[in-house]
Amino acid sequence: MRFTGPTYLTQRSFRLVALVTFIFASSLSSCSSSLEEELAPTKPKENSSVDVKDPAKGSGSDAGQGTSGQSGEGEGSSGEGAAGSGEGAAGSGEGGSGSKDGAEDGKEPASDPAPTKPGTPATTPGAPATTPGAPVTTPGTPATPALPAQPKPATVVPLKSAFDFPVGAAVVKELLEKPEYANTVSKHFSRIGSESDFKWGSVHPSKDKYTFAKADAVVAFAQKHNMKVHAHTLLWAHDGNEPKWVKEFQGDAAAWEQLMKDHIYTVVKHFKGKVQSWDVVNEPIKEGGVYTNSIWYRKLGKDYIIKAFKFAQEADPQAKLFLNDYGQEYGGKKMKELLNIVDEAKKQGVKIHGMGFQLHTVLRMEAKPIMTNLKLAADKGLLIHISEFDISVKYGMPATFQLSDAMNKAQGEKYKEIVSGYMKVVPKSQQWGITTWGVSDKTSYFNKGYPNSDHDYPLLFDRNYQPKEAFYGFLNAGLGK
Ligand code: XIL
Numbered sequence: 001m002r003f004t005g006p007t008y009l010t011q012r013s014f015r016l017v018a019l020v021t022f023i024f025a026s027s028l029s030s031c032s033s034s035l036e037e038e039l040a041p042t043k044p045k046e047n048s049s050v051d052v053k054d055p056a057k058g059s060g061s062d063a064g065q066g067t068s069g070q071s072g073e074g075e076g077s078s079g080e081g082a083a084g085s086g087e088g089a090a091g092s093g094e095g096g097s098g099s100k101d102g103a104e105d106g107k108e109p110a111s112d113p114a115p116t117k118p119g120t121p122a123t124t125p126g127a128p129a130t131t132p133g134a135p136v137t138t139p140g141t142p143a144t145p146a147l148p149a150q151p152k153p154a155t156v157v158p159l160k161s162a163f164d165f166p167v168g169a170a171v172v173k174e175l176l177e178k179p180e181y182a183n184t185v186s187k188h189f190s191r192i193g194s195e196s197d198f199k200w201g202s203v204h205p206s207k208d209k210y211t212f213a214k215a216d217a218v219v220a221f222a223q224k225h226n227m228k229v230h231a232h233t234l235l236w237a238h239d240g241n242e243p244k245w246v247k248e249f250q251g252d253a254a255a256w257e258q259l260m261k262d263h264i265y266t267v268v269k270h271f272k273g274k275v276q277s278w279d280v281v282n283e284p285i286k287e288g289g290v291y292t293n294s295i296w297y298r299k300l301g302k303d304y305i306i307k308a309f310k311f312a313q314e315a316d317p318q319a320k321l322f323l324n325d326y327g328q329e330y331g332g333k334k335m336k337e338l339l340n341i342v343d344e345a346k347k348q349g350v351k352i353h354g355m356g357f358q359l360h361t362v363l364r365m366e367a368k369p370i371m372t373n374l375k376l377a378a379d380k381g382l383l384i385h386i387s388e389f390d391i392s393v394k395y396g397m398p399a400t401f402q403l404s405d406a407m408n409k410a411q412g413e414k415y416k417e418i419v420s421g422y423m424k425v426v427p428k429s430q431q432w433g434i435t436t437w438g439v440s441d442k443t444s445y446f447n448k449g450y451p452n453s454d455h456d457y458p459l460l461f462d463r464n465y466q467p468k469e470a471f472y473g474f475l476n477a478g479l480g481k
Contacts, residue, residue: 147409150416150472151481159188159460159471162478164428166191166228168435170388173197173214175443176221180465184439186225188460193387193435194218195445198231201243203267212270219274230385230435231271233279233324234264235308237292247295256299261311268315277320277432279356279387280312281305284341285325289333306345309352320432324356324387329370335377342380354383354432359418360458363393363410367417375425385432386422390458391415391470392446403457411457412469419477440465 160167168191175181185192196202197214204210215231222229236242249259268278284292284305291297296304305323312321323342328335342352355377359370378384391414393407419434438444442463446456460471 146406147413149409150412150469150476152472156467157475159475159478160190162475163190163433165431166230166433168193168228168230168433169439170195170232170435170437171218171221171439172443173217175439176217181439181443182221184461184465185221186227189227191228191230191433191435192218192222193230193232195232195437198267199233199236199241200246200263201241204263205243206245207249210266210270215271219271223274228277229271229275230277230322230387230433231275231279232387233282234267234312235260235280235296235304236282237284237294237296239294242295253300256296257307260296260300260304260308264308264311265315268312268319272316272319275316275319277322277354277385278312279324280308280321280352282324283326284323285328285334285337287327287332287334289337291337302341305341306348306350309345310348310350313351320353320383321351322354322356322383322385322387322432323352324358324385326358326360326388328355329357329359329361329373331369331373331376335373339377339380342382352382354385354430356385356387358388358437359386359390360388360437361391361418362395363391363407363414364395367414367421370418371421371425374422378426378430381430383430383432384422384426386418386434388437389418389434390437390444390446391418392456392458394446394456397455399455401455408457408469412471412473414473415460415470416473416477419474423477436460441468 167189169185169189170193171181171185172195176185194215197218203212203215219229221227239247246259249256251259264280268275281304284294284297286292291302296308300307309321309323312319323338325334325338328338338355342355345352357370357374357377361370374384391411393403393411394401422434423431436459438459440461440463441447441457441459442465444456444459446458447454457468460468460474462468
């Protein structure tokens with residue numbers, strides 16, 4: 001279905017778009033690692049998980065059925081195109097009320113992600129999709145509004161220089177060996193994370209074996225360049241993401257708890273004093289406030305989350321510990337349940353210091369509800385980390401989609417709006433910072449390992465590591481321009 005409304009989405013449409021964002025983030029999260037194209041240019045795209053990654057399956061009415069996130073990945077979920085085809089995809093997302101998780105669990109989550117302010121405009125404020133005379137990029141796709149370019153300093157100043165809080169990038173260890181990548185990271189970012197080098201499968205590939213070389217290299221890079229480290233993640237609540245040996249582990253609840261404790265103790269202690277903050281549990285809650293049906297949930301019940309925080313705290317009392325998730329920036333039961341976990345932990349004497357909002361977002365999504373929910377978490381006294389920030393522009397576009405000048409500028413404005421909003425609604429003392437999920441569009445995880453998905457442009461630097469409008473939008477938020 002095409003969206004033809006002028007500047008406002010209907011409440012239903014908005015909810016649908018929010019839902020498709022959940023679904024999108026969910027499915028992206030579950031992708032298996034693929035070697036960076038840059039590192040293995042001749043390696044054909046790995047489509048081993050094509051069932052959950054085929055964008056084609058994500059469009060249309062299948063979008064809500066377990067593959068919908070892939071619509072987000074390849075063809076859909078983001079960008080201006082969403083104004084045109086997003087509703088169709090989102091609508092089917094709601095119809096299916098599904099996500100990969102729903103399919104995985106065999107049960108449907110309540111369709112929940114209602115915006116906090118129904119009826120608020122879904123287009124970028126000041127950038128209505130229907131600006132008269134705005135250029136239409138592709139026949140059949142909506143107009144991208146003509147926005148001015150970002151003001152630019154005479155020379156490219158380090159992004160980090162404009163902010164009091166850490167500006168982070170999640171890196172890939174192997175890419176740090178590439179000078180243009182490493183130079184961009186060290187020049188512009190004051191904190192480093194890793195897309196996958198701290199995950200269970202990377203550091204603990206079998207029961208009695210820990211392999212820290214990659215994560216150690218990331219930490220060494222940070223130390224060399226005087227950067228902080230935020231590590232991601234001790235547990236990832238999706239079954240698809242913990243290693244096979246863990247899922248096949250046999251034992252009673254006490255043995256499972258011991259397994260989790262050993263992992264957390266060993267990993268956190270290894271990095272004690274070098275890693276300032278951790279994502280302790282990633283993506284524990286799904287749409288509708290339902291607990292992700294992970295191996296940890298099945299074996300230990302929902303208290304596994306609080307136990308994980310307790311173990312991390314014991315292992316490194318100085319580290320700041322985060323509950324990280326996607327889509328809660330649109331509120332609803334998911335956000336509510338995450339806050340319940342924080343309260344429950346407090347009752348049990350366990351501190352959850354902060355909340356990570358992944359914010360894999362899409363160009364057309366409105367920033368206002370995001371701010372409402374950042375504030376909601378900040379009002380609890382939590383540190384707030386935008387932990388996996390990027391703005392996809394490809395939704396609804398053909399596989400060969402190229403970034404237009406108008407979209408580039410609209411993306412710059414969106415970056416500025418979200419970063420300025422964060423600075424406004426989160427008190428300074430709670431601004432744990434903003435981390436982008438990657439560095440250059442060339443190696444963004446949006447552009448890896450998925451069929452037809454190598455033409456997205458979600459990040460601050462282009463494929464030649466040149467700053468985009470997105471970079472200047474982010475920078476200008478810090479400079480107050
Ligand atoms: C992704 C990495 O970027 C990919 O390289 C890897 O193949 C799969 O995981 N949300 C998360 C991250 O919390 O862990 C995911 O990272 C991206 C979505």
